[in-house]
Amino acid sequence: MRSKPNRTKAQSEIALGTLRPKRSSLIWYVFLAPAFLGILCFMVYPILESLRLSLFNSSGTGGTWAGLANYKTVLSSSEFWHSVYNTFYIGFFQMIITIPLGFIFASMINSVAFAKNFFKVIFFLPNVTAIVAAAMIFTFVLHPDMGILNYFLDKVGLPTPLWLSNPGTAKWAIILLGVWHWIGFVIIICLANLQAISPELYEASTIDGASGLQQWLFITIPNMMGTFAFLLITGWIGALQRFNEVYVIGGPTGSPNRSIQTVVAYIYEHGFTGFQFGIASAATYVLFVIILIFTMFNLKLTKMKL
Incomplete structure (x- = not known):
């Protein structure tokens, strides 16, 4: 059987070049994760929770449905x-x-x-x-x-x-x-x-x-x-x-x-x-x-x- 030709140096560099952006993009997501979690915890969640509370009669713990009252x-x-x-x-x-x-x-x-x-x-x-x-x-x-x-x-x-x-x-x-x-x-x-x-x-x-x-x-x-x-x-x-x-x-x-x-x-x-x-x-x-x-x-x- 004919053996497959070895990959040339140029082909190897091209293959590595296609992998590096994916790895680097993953690294950026890792760095962005703490900020993204902070936004979710301290901005998005309070906004949604405030919207929910506006529809309830609540003193901070629990509450009853009030609608638009x-x-x-x-x-x-x-x-x-x-x-x-x-x-x-x-x-x-x-x-x-x-x-x-x-x-x-x-x-x-x-x-x-x-x-x-x-x-x-x-x-x-x-x-x-x-x-x-x-x-x-x-x-x-x-x-x-x-x-x-x-x-x-x-x-x-x-x-x-x-x-x-x-x-x-x-x-x-x-x-x-x-x-x-x-x-x-x-x-x-x-x-x-x-x-x-x-x-x-x-x-x-x-x-x-x-x-x-x-x-x-x-x-x-x-x-x-x-x-x-x-x-x-x-x-x-x-x-x-x-x-x-x-x-x-x-x-x-x-x-x-x-x-x-x-x-x-x-x-x-x-x-x-x-x-x-x-x-x-x-x-x-x-x-x-x-x-x-x-x-x-x-x-x-x-x-x-x-």
Whole structure:
């Protein structure tokens, strides 16, 4: 019998080459497995379990079938809609102050010839501060008797309000805290886009006789619209999830008189204070729908595509 010819070196390399990608792909799956399991355990499972709980009357262990009754309870609750109002009120005024102010500061920093990095660090420092620590600091700053803000207001002859005891001023205390904490992020994002605008546009407009204000209005601002849209969307998502600072300052009920209770604080109150996990889970999914609708509205408003 004729013996089979030995496999050449080239054929062996080709055979090995077809096997190596399969082995390497298996190795990648092994490395991805812990992350994939983490996503399943800490993201997918809680989402599905929350959906299940929203259909049950549950105190955390067991429960009875409730169907859509929890959703009806949430949607007919005046406390829930008051928390929605507080959330939108605080978020709206925070962004209407922070985004224009951050853009102006970013334009000023971009126009200076030196010390840009110094100003970036100074303005960004509040953003890296833990929001819980910042909220605790603000409780001292806004203290009616020992607070530094009322001290200076008193020195210049202005009224010294009870910032955290009056429902109206308590909202603005949270807004001021949000502006102080978020403005550094807005400045950095705006500054990055400002530096990406082509200098040729400004050079051409200078040759045509455009002033600095005209360049800012007709070149800078139109080129910043994408950044403004990004800040609006991320700002609203963050505002609708606001919890830490209102919990530190006003507790789960948003004292005084639920004036600063947000939707997430409402969920926390019913879930971890009242042990009504079915109602809390239903409120969570209502919040999800609100965020989804509002995000789509913002995308439509800013004419962006997913």
